[in-house]
Structure formats: structure tokens, C-alpha cells
Amino acid sequence: MDFQDFKKKYQKLKPHEYSNSVPSEPLVSICVQTYQHVSYIKDCLEGVLKQKTNFPFEILVGEDDSTDGTRDICVEYAERYPDKIRLFLHHRQNNIYINGRPTGRFNFIYNMSSARGKFIAFCEGDDYWVDPLKLQKQVDCLENNEDLVLNFHEAKIINNNETIQDCYVNPSLRGVLNNRRLKEGPYILPLTLCFRNVIKDFPEEFFKVLNGDVFLLSMLGNFGKGYFISDLGKACYRHHGSGMWSSQSEIKKLVNQLTTYYWLKVFYDKKGDTLMAQYFYDKYYSRSFYFMEHLFSFNQDLQVSNRFFLDKHYMMSFWYTLYKGTKKATGKGHFFRRKFLNSLSKV
Known part of the structure; x- marks a missing residue:
């Protein structure tokens, strides 16, 4: 299902793209999906904005019609950084339900399909990056290794700003991952990924699973290998009661x-x-x-x-x-x- 077919099937109201002056040919697109993240979204955006690169990048913020003040913060940042942020204001009417549960899948695919960069990186609105050289090092690695479709790095899991798991990446994933290993869908946190913008169609099966991260990694494995970068600062993945995954039994x-x-x-x-x-x-x-x-x-x-x-x-x-x-x-x-x-x- 390409973007046009996706919109025909799932889009009931057109999202509003906030006015911006972002260059039309960035090298990297950072996708930020956010909903009810009023306490976290500033940390997320600041971690992305402080990236030091020798290339242009765009920040696609998909705001999913929050009621807690998240949208106001996103608008504030879009107005402060019109040359960096493309803000999409979504409607709950477009929400895709999976297993009877509302999800951010529409927001996610809209961001990915709107990305204009050669490479894509993720940072959900309740997570944040720490290392200001994250993007530069990940992009340099991909540019110098055409056989890689993605790379990733270490992360830690936090709750109320306290570390509850200092290292997330399994030791078996620290190195080169061949195509087969990626297609198996290894557990890699999305906020550590940087990958080539090669996914243009999403299969129907992708809309039937709540855990889209594993499915996406498996799809990417059809395009190349993966690599773990060891010399990057740990990104922070928040574990809290309102998270899509962590809130489940x-x-x-x-x-x-x-x-x-x-x-x-x-x-x-x-x-x-x-x-x-x-x-x-x-x-x-x-x-x-x-x-x-x-x-x-x-x-x-x-x-x-x-x-x-x-x-x-x-x-x-x-x-x-x-x-x-x-x-x-x-x-x-x-x-x-x-x-x-x-x-x-x-x-």
C-alpha cells in the first residue's frame, strides 16, 4: 500500500501542515510522533535540535491531537524553528485501531511517507537523544557502507528520570547483522535507529500488529545489513504508565x-x-x-x-x-x- 492508497483508505480529514521554510532536500528526516507528551516533548525536541551536522536535516513532528498541552508546545517550537520543523497537526478521526485499541499508526506512516531525506531517524515524543553527534556519526557510517540499510546504538531505559536498565542492546546484536538476522526482527529500540529511506509501501499485515517496530525492522532486512555503533551516547527510552507498549499487561x-x-x-x-x-x-x-x-x-x-x-x-x-x-x-x-x-x- 503506497501513500496515496493509504490516504484513500484511512484519511478522513486532511492533517494540517504548519507553515514552515524547511529546505526541500534534507539529507536526513527525523520523525517525531507525539501524543499526550506534555511533560516530555521539550526534552525530545531539544535533543534533536542540538544535533551537530555538516548536512541539512528536517524534523517531522506528527502531533496526534493531544488534549494535555502537547500541541501548544509543538506549535511554539514550529514557530521558533520554521527552517527545521515540519509540524503536522492530526485529527483523531484518522486514528487506526489495532486489536480494538487506538494507535499512532496513521501518524507514524504519515511522517515516514512525508520524509524527504535519504535517511530516516526516529525519536518518539516521550524519548530523547543525548549525544549531539548521533546523526553525524550514523549518517557517515551509512554513507561509507553501501551494504548497510541501518545502524543503531545503545540506549538506557528510564522512569521518572531514574535509570532502570542501563544497557538495552543484547550482546548478540553488537556487531554486523546480516540480512537474515534483521528479517528475524531483533529487538532494537527505534530511537537508536538511522536507516535508508527505502520503505515506500506498507503491506496490509503491518496494520494488524500493534508492535510495528519489529515488523519494520524485518522489512528493512530485505534491503541490507545492520550495524551496531558502539561509540555513541545512550539515548533515553522512557518507561511510563501511559506509553503505548509499557502500559500493557x-x-x-x-x-x-x-x-x-x-x-x-x-x-x-x-x-x-x-x-x-x-x-x-x-x-x-x-x-x-x-x-x-x-x-x-x-x-x-x-x-x-x-x-x-x-x-x-x-x-x-x-x-x-x-x-x-x-x-x-x-x-x-x-x-x-x-x-x-x-x-x-x-x-
């Missing part, structure tokens, strides 16, 4: 993870990439088995079933209850397990 996180595996399997099936389709098929079923057999042991089965029911996943609740009851009574229950997994794939 553990059950919902796992269900969304499984849903992502399922739709990536479908995506690669359509591409004819049987190797990756099989990889995500195996991930989906092995993780599902862990989910059903181990994660909710110690007499928590009833609570899990009730949780599904309260989340309006009625068929999941139904099949899960039958599976666990049958397994306890007979040691079997494979039929009900298959039914549960099929219902899970439709979440």
Missing part, C-alpha cells in the same frame, strides 16, 4: 508478540520467502506453546481465562478454558489447543 504484550509473528509469517508467505515464513511459523507456535504450558502455571489458569474474557477475546477464553481443563483431566487436549491458537491468530 504482560498477557497483552505476549498476545501482541504472537500476533506479530503470525502476520510476519503471512507477509513472507506472500513474498514467496519460504525460509522466513517458516521461521515465523516456528516462532509463533513455539512461543504459543510456552505461553499455554508454562507462563500461567501455579493455578492461574482461571485468572488468565477471565483476563481474555474481560479484554473481549471471548473465543480465546473459551478455547483456553477447554484446553486447560481437558489437559488436567486427561493429559490431552490438542484439538482445543489448535482452536485456541487459531483464535489467537485472529486477534
